[in-house]
Amino acid sequence: MPPLGMTHFALPDQGGLERDPQTISSHRMPGASDEILLQNAVTMEVEVVRDGNNITVTVMLTNDLTGHHVPTDSPLRQVILLVQAKDADGKELELVNGPKIPYWGGIGDPSKGYYAGLPGTGYAKILQEIWTGIAPSGAYWNPTRVLSDNRLAAFESDTTSYTFAASNGGKMTITVILLFRRAFVELMAQKGWNFPDIVMEEEIITIP
Numbered sequence: 333m334p335p336l337g338m339t340h341f342a343l344p345d346q347g348g349l350e351r352d353p354q355t356i357s358s359h360r361m362p363g364a365s366d367e368i369l370l371q372n373a374v375t376m377e378v379e380v381v382r383d384g385n386n387i388t389v390t391v392m393l394t395n396d397l398t399g400h401h402v403p404t405d406s407p408l409r410q411v412i413l414l415v416q417a418k419d420a421d422g423k424e425l426e427l428v429n430g431p432k433i434p435y436w437g438g439i440g441d442p443s444k445g446y447y448a449g450l451p452g453t454g455y456a457k458i459l460q461e462i463w464t465g466i467a468p469s470g471a472y473w474n475p476t477r478v479l480s481d482n483r484l485a486a487f488e489s490d491t492t493s494y495t496f497a498a499s500n501g502g503k504m505t506i507t508v509i510l511l512f513r514r515a516f517v518e519l520m521a522q523k524g525w526n527f528p529d530i531v532m533e534e535e536i537i538t539i540p
Contacts, residue, residue, distance in 0.1 A: 334357065335353055335357055336353075370530050371531075373395070373398050376392070376394075376532075387496045391508055393491075394489040395489070403455065407472055408468075408516060409512075409513070412447060414508070415452050417494075419499050423499070427496055428496065429495040431453050434454050436448070437517070455483050459476040460478075460479050462475040462476060462477060470515070503538060504539040509531060
């Protein structure tokens with residue numbers, strides 16, 4: 333709720349008093365469609381270490397710019413961390429150690445946003461409907477149980493590491509992208525929703 337430079341909270345002709353602009357915070361509620369809001373939610377730090385034929389990428393995410401979990405609001409929301417390593421020919425390096433994006437990241441074509449099984453991590457509160465067994469579910473009004481919840485709590489950090497096998501000694505490119513997704517990709521496809529992922533953070537590192 334940043335200050336907007338306003339000098340009155342209420343209109344002067346309706347009794348509003350002039351105030352210090354720094355004391356009047358924004359009460360707009362842009363929600364998850366506001367790219368600037370999402371891009372000022374967490375801090376991402378990336379470290380890349382090359383050791384012989386291995387490249388280790390360590391990513392630390394810190395929820396230091398919000399006062400709540402990331403993601404928050406509907407349990408459909410999710411944040412996906414993608415970690416990609418390529419050689420000088422553009423060939424993807426094999427992940428030999430480290431987490432992969434879970435099934436709810438979408439099983440299918442990565443070019444269409446189906447990222448399950450790729451190097452990375454997914455952050456979300458995953459609900460399962462008790463009666464139907466459907467998971468993940470956003471229908472929190474039905475009887476549900478929490479299967480997992482690894483969202484980034486306020487002012488907390490999460491660190492993950494990924495080790496790739498370098499095929500040769502040439503130049504390598506590491507790309508780390510943090511994405512916000514409004515709903516699970518398979519549900520969006522089923523419903524015909526068009527909500528593109530929003531890039532929250534991105535870093536590209538080239539190793540000579």
